[in-house]
Amino acid sequence: MRKQAITCEFLGTLLLVFFAVGSVVLAGEYVGTLGTALAFGFVLLALTGSFGAISGCHVNPAVTLGMVCAGRMDPRTAAGYWTAQFAGGIVGATLLFVVAKQVPGLRIKGAFGSNGYGSRSPVGINIAGAFLAEMALTFLLVFVVLAVARRSTVVGFAGVPVAMALAVVHLVGIPLTGTSVNPARSLGPAIFAGGAALSQVWLFVAAPLVGGALAAAVHRLTQLSPAASEPEPEPELEAGPGPEAAPEAEAGVAPVRAR
Known part of the structure; x- marks a missing residue:
């Protein structure tokens, strides 16, 4: 199962980068921006339906860091x-590069x-603003994942709010930084873009990880304890002599009253 999960994470990240970044x-x-945001959301929704029950489709x-900090996954x-995700992101970007080279101009x-x-941002956001933006956007995404996931997996309709969150953070983040919220998604394309893209990629690895860890910490403070989340037991009613007691009464045996 662990091998299958790692394979799913590799393939899922590869497909996310190829199709979503490909948009x-x-x-x-x-x-446009709306189409790109929807592409990221729809691709993640499809991947969650395909791999969610196996690896959780992180x-x-x-x-994944959020899951570790929330105590839902062991570091090993x-x-x-992490290895599978970064490898998948690089391979996905490689395949996208091969396709893109076939398009003249x-x-x-x-x-x-x-x-x-800075100069690579559509609105010229500075380094501090970019770090805060990526941290906040990733916080929302990871918090939603932790809220809807069963242990470390996102299955069934739980994938819908996660995909919606990813689309929303792209609508907000594309004008700011192009939206990372995913270190593996950022590293692969930066390798092929080169230059300033590669020199700035550290921020788009560090800020999402900080946002993910922060989301796990806040989730621990806001989630219900197991005792609080359990429904209260129904009050027990005093049992009276029912139809079962009739034979005993006919036999002269006094029925036992519940106390």
């Missing part, structure tokens, strides 16, 4: 997830769906 690289001018090192398993160097701040 920026290959179709950004056609679909496909994001910040989500998380290390395997498509700009790859310095862009390629990478994240950035």
Whole structure:
């Protein structure tokens, strides 16, 4: 099961980068910010339905860190997830690069769906603002995952609020930094974009991890304790002589009254 889970994390992250980041690289001018946000949300929803019951479909090192900090996953398993996620992100970006090279005139160097701040931000957000934005956006995503997940897995309709959260953070974050909230999603494209994209990628690894850890800490403060979440028992009614007591009464045996 552990091998299957790691394979799912590798493949899931690969597909997330290829299709969702691909919506920026290959179709950004056609679909716009809304289309890109929906692409990330819909791809994650599809992946959750495919891999959620096996690995939890984290496909994001910040989500996995949140699970570890929340006490839902041991660090050894998380290390395997992180390796698979970063490898999947790089392979997904490699496949996207191969496809993008077949499009004449498509700009790859310095862009390629990478994240950035300062002159590389659409609104020129500075380094401190970019760090805070990525931390806050990742906080929302990881908090929603922890709220709806069963232990370390997101299955069934629980994938819907997670996908919606990912779409929303992209709507807010694309004008700011291009939206990372996922270190594996940022590293792969930055390798191929090179230059400033690669020199700034540290922020898009560090800030989401801080946001994920913070989400786990806040979730521990807000979640109900097991005792509080259990329904109160129904009050017991005093039992009277029912139909079962009739034979005993006929036999001259006094019925036992419940106390």
